Amino acid sequence: MKILVAGTGAVGGYFGGRLAEIGRDVTFLVREKRKEQLHSQGLQISSPHGDAVLSVSTISDNSSRDSFDIVIISTKAYQLEKAIQDVKHFTDSETMIIPLLNGIQHLDTLKEAFSEEQVAGGLCFIESTMNSGGKIMQSSPVHRMVFGPLQANWSNKLNEFYQLSKEAKAEIILSEEIEEEMWHKYMFIAGMSGVTTLFRSPVGLIRTYASTAVLQVFQEIADIMAAAGAPLKNNAVEMQMNTLNQMSDKMKSSMQRDMEKGAQTEASHLQGYLLKLAAKHGVRAPLLTTIHQNLTIYSQQYPYEK
Ligand SMILES: NC(=O)C1=CN([C@@H]2O[C@H](COP(=O)(O)OP(=O)(O)OC[C@H]3O[C@@H](n4cnc5c(N)ncnc54)[C@H](OP(=O)(O)O)[C@@H]3O)[C@@H](O)[C@H]2O)C=CC1
Ligand SMILES: CC(C)(CO)C(=O)C(=O)O
Incomplete structure (x- = not known):
């Protein structure tokens, strides 16, 4: 089974690397700078589960036109188009796309770009996160990837992919939900x-001093999602609070790390889209609005390529 990883950064480099590490047929679609890094120093991972330096296969957008069985997409949302x-x-009509965004x-x-079935x-x-030298730095042990069919007629390729992922040094789970x-x-x-971006702090201090804000934002998001008809569990807010409460004090979000690097964020894809749904369905979301305003002001102050 031929696997292509599009986005060899913090996420795609990690999970794709863990598959390459156990000898799976993985190729990384890369642009020039990343290609040079990978060829000169290998795909480097620093992880609580063990470091790795892997020699990996790459292709570029103008190289030969092979078809792959599975394409894992792990770019940022603003790089997706x-x-x-x-x-x-x-890709061909049989290729399955697994996005990890x-x-x-x-x-x-x-x-729209492929087909509903794919x-x-x-x-x-x-x-x-990926450091300035291209090394993927994993800072806490959780490394869980979940994928699965979005409609009943699922491709056997997903099952095959699951079987060949089982030995990888990562938790790779096939979900029917x-x-x-x-x-x-x-x-x-x-x-x-x-x-974490509003308070510019890892979760520990936020839990101690701003837990009401955390509860409020999860509740606002739950209200928006429910109004939009999302398949949510009744205790969805409690579940998110539990997940947050189990994290280490030092845990940061990838958006916060991007902000610390002065990089672009996915604010419009994440909070911005929720606020569009809120407007459409007439749901009030004052804290989420403030969070989005904070991210918008950040985006106006930093000189990343827009
Ligand atoms: N990092 C994390 O801890 C987590 C991130 N996520 C989500 O995963 C997604 C990916 O995030 P993350 O891995 O952190 O992002 P990174 O910025 O680390 O990686 C994205 C990679 O995609 C590459 N890329 C972008 N466009 C192309 C293209 N056209 N062809 C080839 N390569 C391309 C970039 O390469 P180039 O250098 O050439 O631009 C970069 O290496 C996001 O949606 C994020 O929210 C989810 C859970 C955790
Ligand atoms: C919270 C976390 C680290 C969990 O994977 C995440 O998804 C992110 O920061 O983007």
């Missing part, structure tokens, strides 16, 4: 990245 154009050279809006973009659901829990899981992860990350 270009990534889709590049990935298209390497946070959020939900990208599913529509992908279904797009699976996916998400991950991992605290990782991936859509519901994605909405819950979306609730969690929109809230957690929102408060």
Whole structure:
């Protein structure tokens, strides 16, 4: 089974690397700078589960036009449109797409670009970032990737992919309820990245001094999602509070790490899309609005390429 990873950063480099590490047929779609890094120093992972330096296969958007069975998409949301154009050279009508982006809006973009049947659901829990030298730094042990079919007629390729992932040094899970899981992860990350960027603090201090804000933002998001008809559990807010309460004091969100690097954030894909749903369904979300305003002001102050 031929696997292509589009987005060899903190997420794709980690999970793709863990598959390559056990000899699976993984290729990384990369641009020039990343290609040079990977060829000169290998795919480097620093992790509580053991470091790795892997020699990996790469292709670029203009190289040969092979088709892959599975394409894992792990770019940022604002890079997705270009990534889709590049990935298209390497897919056919049987290729299954597994996106690992946070959020939900990208599913529509992908279904439009490929076909409804080709797009699976996916998400991950991992605290990782890529440092300036291209090394993937995982800072806490959780490394869970969940994927699964979004409709009943699922491709056997997903099952095959699950079977060949089992030995990888990562928790890779096939879920029959991936859509519901994605909405819950979306609730969690929109809230957690929102408060960690608003208070510019890891979760420990926020839990101690601003737990009411955390509860409020999860509740606002739950109200928006419920109004939009998302498949949420009755205790969705409590579940997110529990997840947050189990995290270490030092835990940060990837959006917060991006902000610390002065990089672009996924605010419009995460909080911005929720606020669009809130406006559409007439739901009030004052704290989420403040969080989004904070991210918008940040985006106006930093000189990243817009
Ligand atoms: N990091 C984390 O801890 C977590 C992140 N997520 C989510 O995962 C997604 C990915 O995040 P993350 O891995 O942190 O992001 P990174 O910025 O670390 O990685 C994105 C990678 O995608 C590459 N890329 C972008 N466009 C293309 C393209 N057209 N062709 C080839 N490569 C491309 C970038 O390469 P280049 O250098 O060439 O731009 C970069 O290496 C996001 O939606 C994020 O919210 C989810 C859970 C945890
Ligand atoms: C909260 C966390 C680390 C969980 O994977 C995450 O999804 C992110 O920071 O983007």
